[in-house]
Amino acid sequence: MKGLHGKYVDYLQVDPSNTYINKYGPPQEELPEDFLDFPESPKKSSPDSSSETTPTSDVQDFSSWEPLDTDPSIHMNIVYESEAETDLPTNGVLSSMTFNHQFDVIITENERKLLAEEEFFKDSNMKIDRSSDLESAKQNGNLSQQDTANFGGKSIIQRQQINIEDGEEGNSMRTSPNCEEQENQPDSMKTLSKQKPKKVRKSRQAPLKDLHDSEVEEEIDTIDVATRIINELKIHRIPQKTFAERILCRSQGTLSDLLRKPKPWHMLKSGQETFRRMHKWLQQPITARLSILDMSPEEAAEAQGLLPPTPVPSGARKRRMNSDESEPTAKVGRFVFTAHQKQTLQAVYKSTPRPTREMHQKLAVHLEISIETVENFFMNARRRDRHRQATTQVATINETNTHQKEAEEAEILSEYESDDDLTE
DNA sequence: TCAAAGTCAATACG
DNA sequence: CGTATTGACTTTGA
CATH class of the missing domain: 1.10.10.60 (Homeodomain-like)
Incomplete structure (x- = not known):
């Protein structure tokens, strides 16, 4: 039962009784048609699971799934991303939560023990339960949240990684946009691949245009992306400088500014490219995201993909300097207004x-x-x-x-840092 | 030639 | 040290 060890699992399901786990991934673009359907539970599973999942004749047993407790390496540090209609912050870290929403899951080995907590995925109602881990999380008592909306007990967790204690290969890095790349077609029809119609959009007060799922123009919720990047960098202790230079080919200062004050997507011009890169990075499996960061800027650039012609026209600044830069004597500092x-x-x-x-x-x-x-x-x-x-x-x-919730989240996030092993 | 947008990168901050 | 601020440079479009 350790077949998946060391590999990516992009989707994961856990049965209502919290006993079995169904993993699916990695690279496949799409899930099996029935992935979201729980098999007809043959046993007297949870009481309230009186779902209305089409009572098909296809009777399966959860035993076909991997028993949850046989995977000692599992531990989930859930970073959720609320898609909408929730009172939850747009994203954050929770110690546990039942599904009905899509999550961005990160699993670290040294946190596995925490998963053992029987509380994990206990109910079928979405609920935040931080009793299992995060000594610190306990300090915050307002994260509980109720969301009765459910998908008939179906659940999905996206982008999760399972660490293993044995053989694993750190290859699996996927192509993604990076420096040296410049494609700015008004309608990026470059790749008509029908990626997961993962429109990162939320119900904000901002008037959203109702685009269809067509692969038209990928509209990106810059505020959401910025928030998520901030979380990622924090969780993995990635300095802005590193991320900015290796993934975005931008300076630390620029990244900082974009993260703190992201302009709405529709108001961006060529600046959309930078957000696209951030977004693209977020969509990759966690190991790929981190591995790219481990490389040198050049390696990362190539590893991630193409190095087309015109790089973002900012790479080489020609700072004003004397025709001869050999004598740095007259070092004129930056002007500062009095x-x-x-x-x-x-x-x-x-x-x-x-x-x-x-x-x-x-x-x-x-x-x-x-x-x-x-x-x-x-x-x-x-x-x-x-x-x-x-x-x-x-x-x-x-x-x-x-405001308050986010502040609390921040605290939780900071706690997670204490035992994150994926950082160098 | 001008303004706006995107950034750089020095340096102010904590 | 890492992040935020910010004067000035570069690229775009008109």
């Missing part, structure tokens, strides 16, 4: 966001700074003002609603 200069400029900006060239000149003289600097100030001010406005509207409602 309090007075900044205050003056901000005051002017308030009343006049778009000063005329003459005004720019006057300000430059008055503040004793170059006109370019003045122009840059207004340009940056306008852009960041717009940006702020665009991100605030969406974030606000959401935050006020889940």
Whole structure:
């Protein structure tokens, strides 16, 4: 019963009585037609399992599944991703939870013992039960959540990994977009593969266009992606710098900004590419995600795929420097406005966001700074003002609603770090 | 040539 | 050290 050890399991089911486990994966794009259907339980399983699953004649026994307790390496550290209609935060970490939602599961070996907890997947109603692990999680008592919506007892867990104690191969890395890649077709029809119509979208206050499941334009919920990336980086202790450079081919500062202030997808231009990469990375099996991070930027770049022509036009900056860069003597640090200069400029900006060239000149003289600097100030001010406005509207409602929960999640997340082994 | 969008990357912060 | 901020550079589109 250790056939799956060391391999990816993209989907997983656990029977209502929490005794058997059904794994499916890895690479297959699609699940078997009946994957979501529990076999007709022949035994007197759980009481409330009086489901309405089509009472087909196909009687199967859960014994065909792998007994849950025979896999000692299992432990689930569930990072869930709420798709919608839930009061739960958009995502977070839970110690246990019954299904009805889709989860992003991460399993670490040294956490396996925690799974032994009989509480795991106890009921068939979605419920958060943190009694089994996370000494810390216990501190938080407000994560309980009820969600009666269920799929007739069906459950799915996505992207989970099962660690093994013996042979496993760290190959399995999948292609994914990375640096050197640049495809910006208004309608990325590049790969018409019908990937899992995993539209990462949630019910936000933002007006969402109702696209069909067609593989039209993959709309990405940037806020959701950003949140998830933040969690991933935190859980696996991946520095922004590492992720930014190896996966996104961007600088740490840029990543930080994108993560904290993600602009709505529809407001992005070429910047969509960066979010696409983050999204793509999130869709890969955990081992692949982590393995890529272990490589050098170059390796990662190639490993992940194509290195087409025009790399994102930012790779090689030509910083202004003397024609001869051999003498770093006159090291001019970055310019920084003095309090007075900044205050003056901000005051002017308030009343006049778009000063005329003459005004720019006057300000430059008055503040004793170059006109370019003045122009840059207004340009940056306008852009960041717009940006702020665009991100605030969406974030606000959401935050006020889940502020507390998120704060608690953060605590739980931090606790998980204590025994995460997948980091180097 | 100008403005906007996307970033870089120095450096301010904690 | 890792993350957030931010003045300025680069690329795009008009």
